[in-house]
Amino acid sequence: MASTGQAKTPGRRADAQRSITAILEAAVTALSRNPEASVSEIAKAAGVGRVTLYGHFPNRDDLVEAAFARAIDEGHGALDAVDLSGDARQALTRLIHSSWLLVNQSRSLLLAAQEVLPPSRIRDLHAGPVERVEGLVKRGQDEGVFRSDLSTAWLVGVMHSVMHNAADEINAGRLDSDEAPAFITATVLAAFTPPGSRVPA
Amino acid sequence: MASTGQAKTPGRRADAQRSITAILEAAVTALSRNPEASVSEIAKAAGVGRVTLYGHFPNRDDLVEAAFARAIDEGHGALDAVDLSGDARQALTRLIHSSWLLVNQSRSLLLAAQEVLPPSRIRDLHAGPVERVEGLVKRGQDEGVFRSDLSTAWLVGVMHSVMHNAADEINAGRLDSDEAPAFITATVLAAFTPPGSRVPA
Numbered sequence: 001m002a003s004t005g006q007a008k009t010p011g012r013r014a015d016a017q018r019s020i021t022a023i024l025e026a027a028v029t030a031l032s033r034n035p036e037a038s039v040s041e042i043a044k045a046a047g048v049g050r051v052t053l054y055g056h057f058p059n060r061d062d063l064v065e066a067a068f069a070r071a072i073d074e075g076h077g078a079l080d081a082v083d084l085s086g087d088a089r090q091a092l093t094r095l096i097h098s099s100w101l102l103v104n105q106s107r108s109l110l111l112a113a114q115e116v117l118p119p120s121r122i123r124d125l126h127a128g129p130v131e132r133v134e135g136l137v138k139r140g141q142d143e144g145v146f147r148s149d150l151s152t153a154w155l156v157g158v159m160h161s162v163m164h165n166a167a168d169e170i171n172a173g174r175l176d177s178d179e180a181p182a183f184i185t186a187t188v189l190a191a192f193t194p195p196g197s198r199v200p201a
Numbered sequence: 202m203a204s205t206g207q208a209k210t211p212g213r214r215a216d217a218q219r220s221i222t223a224i225l226e227a228a229v230t231a232l233s234r235n236p237e238a239s240v241s242e243i244a245k246a247a248g249v250g251r252v253t254l255y256g257h258f259p260n261r262d263d264l265v266e267a268a269f270a271r272a273i274d275e276g277h278g279a280l281d282a283v284d285l286s287g288d289a290r291q292a293l294t295r296l297i298h299s300s301w302l303l304v305n306q307s308r309s310l311l312l313a314a315q316e317v318l319p320p321s322r323i324r325d326l327h328a329g330p331v332e333r334v335e336g337l338v339k340r341g342q343d344e345g346v347f348r349s350d351l352s353t354a355w356l357v358g359v360m361h362s363v364m365h366n367a368a369d370e371i372n373a374g375r376l377d378s379d380e381a382p383a384f385i386t387a388t389v390l391a392a393f394t395p396p397g398s399r400v401p402a
Binding site: 004031111115116117119120123147149151153156157160161162163165168169171172174175183186187190191192193194195196197198199200201 | 300312315319320321324328336348350351352354355358359361362363366369370372373375378384387388391392393394395396398399400401402
């Protein structure tokens with residue numbers, strides 16, 4: 001009874017919240033270094049016991065998913081600073097470059113997430129970033145800069161897969177990480193060019 | 202001792218081979234209908250006991266991977282019939298349409314594979330189809346029909362991800378399966394167009 005009472009006090013709730021934050025920060029850091037990072041390793045880095053960690057995240061898959069979601073949320077926040085006004089093609093280029101920095105720095109965490117989550121869940125967790133891209137793509141379509149014969153959702157999906165393809169290709173040693181932003185931008189801008197128009201040089 | 206001796210006789214080996222073939226055929230069929238198909242269901246459809254199945258495939262992940270590999274091999278064989286000569290753009294269009302029929306009919310099996318295998322393994326299992334695409338893309342680049350400022354491996358990866366993106370989008374209910382071949386072809390041909398050239402209408 002005492003423990004039930006204690007669990008409901010604001011102090012206990014704040015403690016739990018601090019634990020969760022510490023665990024997630026440690027998980028993001030550890031998985032961004034090594035996609036195979038273990039739960040024990042993450043608990044140790046977070047300064048909590050394994051029992052505490054398992055109390056919040058019943059298994060490693062849950063922890064990886066929560067860490068990945070946190071990294072996306074933080075990245076999404078960072079992208080607020082990107083200027084999406086003006087020429088839609090230039091705005092998209094800026095957004096790709098900034099987004100790529102985040103994807104590239106989380107390549108190992110993405111790999112960990114891909115090991116435990118299906119692509120549909122990976123994409124769903126990107127709801128925030130997807131919405132941002134969607135708004136820009138729609139504007140570009142309305143202005144006639146991007147093709148309108150394919151749906152906005154499709155073009156957003158293409159950009160998402162081309163970026164993740166770059167991460168996979170770097171992990172597989174087939175692409176140099178420095179080349180990636182130029183490759184992604186060239187591919188996406190060409191894919192978005194209206195039929196009959198020239199691919200930007 | 203007797204069983205060790207028996208295991209080495211040609212009759213036993215042929216029996217084992219027949220079991221494996223029956224199991225893989227049943228797995229491809231079952232997983233192409235339902236990505237969550239269980240091992241028991243597959244054993245039953247194959248007409249073998251669970252113990253026999255587990256003797257060949259120690260766990261469900263192994264079975265899904267082997268079934269997926271088999272479907273790709275069969276599909277790869279079927280693509281031998283596609284005419285890859287003549288205009289590289291038209292040849293690629295034919296290859297995309299025929300490949301898509303196979304991907305679309307195995308969408309559920311692909312989903313099952315994506316649940317248990319990382320993207321790098323999915324891509325590695327496509328080594329045969331990848332090689333075929335690679336030859337065609339390289340020829341198109343040499344002829345100046347496809348862009349050469351991006352590597353052949355990158356363009357092949359883009360085609361692979363755009364096709365799998367279509368499968369994911371259909372599974373998510375955001376794309377109609379009838380629209381997919383046109384969407385994939387339009388996207389890939391645009392992405393492959395040399396900078397400064399017009400995107401095919």
